Amino acid sequence: MNSLLLHCRPGFEGEVCAEISEHAANLNVAGYAKAKPGSAYAEFICSEADGAERLMSGQRFDRLIFPRQWARGRFIELPESDRISVLLDALADYPVCGSLWLEVFDSNEGKELSNFCKKFEAPLRKALAKAGRLEEDVRKPRLLLTFRSGREVFLGLAESDNSAMWPMGIPRLKFPREAPSRSTLKLEEAWHHFIPRAEWDARLAPAMTAVDLGAAPGGWTWQLVNRHLKVIAVDNGPMAESLMDSGLVEHQRADGFVFRPRRPVDWMVCDIVEKPARTAALIETWLGEGLCREAVVNLKLPMKQRYAEVRRLLERIEDGLRERGVKVAIGCKQLYHDREEVTCHLRRL
Numbered sequence: 001m002n003s004l005l006l007h008c009r010p011g012f013e014g015e016v017c018a019e020i021s022e023h024a025a026n027l028n029v030a031g032y033a034k035a036k037p038g039s040a041y042a043e044f045i046c047s048e049a050d051g052a053e054r055l056m057s058g059q060r061f062d063r064l065i066f067p068r069q070w071a072r073g074r075f076i077e078l079p080e081s082d083r084i085s086v087l088l089d090a091l092a093d094y095p096v097c098g099s100l101w102l103e104v105f106d107s108n109e110g111k112e113l114s115n116f117c118k119k120f121e122a123p124l125r126k127a128l129a130k131a132g133r134l135e136e137d138v139r140k141p142r143l144l145l146t147f148r149s150g151r152e153v154f155l156g157l158a159e160s161d162n163s164a165m166w167p168m169g170i171p172r173l174k175f176p177r178e179a180p181s182r183s184t185l186k187l188e189e190a191w192h193h194f195i196p197r198a199e200w201d202a203r204l205a206p207a208m209t210a211v212d213l214g215a216a217p218g219g220w221t222w223q224l225v226n227r228h229l230k231v232i233a234v235d236n237g238p239m240a241e242s243l244m245d246s247g248l249v250e251h252q253r254a255d256g257f258v259f260r261p262r263r264p265v266d267w268m269v270c271d272i273v274e275k276p277a278r279t280a281a282l283i284e285t286w287l288g289e290g291l292c293r294e295a296v297v298n299l300k301l302p303m304k305q306r307y308a309e310v311r312r313l314l315e316r317i318e319d320g321l322r323e324r325g326v327k328v329a330i331g332c333k334q335l336y337h338d339r340e341e342v343t344c345h346l347r348r349l
């Protein structure tokens, strides 16, 4: 069980390899990363048998930027028929698991395989329970079976509190019909990722104040209004009428990079597509000058060296805030709804 499998958005395999290699080196876990471009996954092959387990226990999954899901284990081949017996045999040296997810990669092959997985899941679950391999328990590791084809599967393990919240790291969020744009789901996903559900009521509370930079037509503002926050929506473009009717939105036709609120606000969110260095400077100003307490900001990715460049930008923000004597917790993730961008979350401590 010496391989670590990492799912990602197709096209970002190189970023995952760079990121996991850096963490492995920091944790003294020997091995190498490999990936096929466009496959939507990468593998880190560890030199030692306990390497993948050490890597997972030394690294919080939610601190990783590009991986959507991870699991330690190995690929095995499956026959055309009676796959369940072969799986049960192969799982003999695995611990009893507390839950089961069947996964595929976010690729065209993966989409085709997901129907097979849906049909296969119920009989497999039954067989695993009967064989004593599966006992519902959150403290036991989760069994993650990732199908690469009908004939190949990765037998993976991950702790349920240190892996993706949703199968394949893909959130099942329903698009709210009243929201003015699909981007709305990006902010909702960011909240799910960065804010524990139990803290939503305190940190996204009615009558709190927010500034939405680059707000039009209003998908992110809609999320804030939906939680009854008062929003200053900054954009030269028009906001959806329905949002303006809520009475909770003040529309300011201004440049988001110049605009400053009269009084500090609880939240700043920013979805302006801009050069990442300029957005990073904006983040530093808002948090550093105490203009907001929490922020969710989209950071557009550069064309090359995307992981190294994101790390550099985050370090620059961290250094800048430290120099100002401001303590801020910073998170960064390529969310499912992000394309050529990552989402940063910042909170003054």
Ligand SMILES: C[S@@+](CC[C@H](N)C(=O)[O-])C[C@H]1O[C@@H](n2cnc3c(N)ncnc32)[C@H](O)[C@@H]1O
Binding pocket: 180, 181, 182, 183, 184, 213, 214, 215, 216, 217, 218, 219, 220, 221, 234, 235, 236, 237, 254, 255, 256, 257, 271, 272, 273
């Ligand atoms: C991706 S859209 C935002 C979508 C929005 N978050 C939503 O959910 O509907 C980017 C917006 O940024 C605005 N924008 C671009 N540059 C800007 C700037 N310097 N100041 C303010 N808004 C800007 C554009 O007019 C555009 O409406």
